[in-house]
Amino acid sequence: MTLSLAFSPCPNDTFVFHALAHGLVEGAPPVEVTYADVDVTNTAAERGEFDLVKVSYAALPWLLDSYDLLPCGGALGRGCGPLVLAAGPTADLTGQTVAVPGDRTTAYLLFRLWSARRPPARIEVVPFHEIMPGVAEGRFGAGLVIHEARFTYPRYGLTALADLGEWWEGETGLPIPLGAILAKKGSVDPVAAAGWVRESVRAAWRDPAASRAYVLEHAQEMEPDVVRRHIDLYVNQFTENLGEEGHAAVRTLLDRAAAAGLVPAGG
Template identity: 80%
Template sequence: MELTLAVSPCPNDTFVFHALIHGLVPGAPRVNLTFADVDVTNTAALDGRFDLVKVSYAALPWLLDDYELLHCGGALGRGCGPLVLAREPLDDLTGRTVAVPGDRTTAYLLFRLWSAAHPPARIEVVPFHEIMPGVAAGRYDAGLVIHEARFTYQRYGLTALADLGEWWEGDTGLPIPLGAILAKKGTVDPAQATEWVRASLRQAWLDPAASHDFILANAQEMEPAVVKQHIELYVNEFTLDLGQDGLAAADALLGRAAAAGLTPPVKPFL
């Protein structure tokens, strides 16, 4: 058996999946790896080419007919939400152009919920690494950023208009559900896949040095200190097990999105 796996090259994914990818998980199949940013996998997963795939929670309403949510391996947490950045403070984004990293990302869904009262005039989907330079250069009035950008945006002379994680947590009391791991129905046993992913994560925690070179070779941000911050923030207890709070967070996000007419409704996880 060969397992087709699609994850992002971001440090949290390469940290979690290093052992599985490199054949270090006993009993797990050989892995055929595809690296793709989550805005790509959100759409690519629709054709069912991957057995395991990392996607945004915001994309689940279009994928759950063919995939099952694993209760491990993803990115949820507190203090790790997307940021809305600009060159200078703005009262609101009415009439503005905002760059976003994907139209089915959790970040963009949160942004739409947050900005509903004062929506921007124009949204542009821009590769993640181009957003901060584009805002700094004046091509966009504001940008929605994720991942390690929360540690580096000041270098571009930008200011944070909003931390959507703080907004979400303050409003719901729940962690923010960012990235999910899905298993394709009919080709992968979810219970087995969960065991493989959890075993890979546990190995990463036991021997973090083992994945160091692999992580740096694929990271967009090469500074070891930033990579370390990224992993510590996005790999946490929810990565090992969503638990009640993680599932409640997914239900809250997708329930609010459906109620606002932004996504199709889905059956609650709890």
């Protein structure tokens, strides 16, 4: 049996899944890997396309009838939230067009919670790599960015209007839940899958050099220092085990979003 596995080409995901993707996890079946941005995997998972898949926590209310949430392999943390960027110093988004990386991403859900009292005039879903250049060129009034953009946005002459991770932590005291790993019901045993994923995480930590070439191959021209900082930020204790604090962060996010009418209740 070969399992289909989908995750992003970002360094945190390739680092985490290197061992599993290369048949280095004892007892795990072979996997066929698809690399796709999370906005793509969110909608693909809704169609049931993959056995194991990385999605946004914000997409869980639409997916948990068909998938089980694994307690490992995902992305949660502190100091790693999405940023709202602009070409100038103003924090007033009224009347602005804001570019976002996907309409069911955790980043966009956090943005909607944060901007409820000052919503922009228009939202445009834009491929992630086009957001910062588009803001710098004036095509968008602001942009919502994630991942390595935390380290590179000054190169575009942009200003961070808000760090939604800092906002979330200040509001809740909890880490920010970004990306989740799901196992398709009836296709893969979630307990076994969690064991394979957790061992892949631990293998990455035991020998970081083993995955270096694989990570850099998919890192979309990121400099090695940015890759290292990216992994250090997004691969942490919650990647190995969500634990009580991680589960509390997920419940709080989805409960607040449901109370605001942004996601279905009971996700």
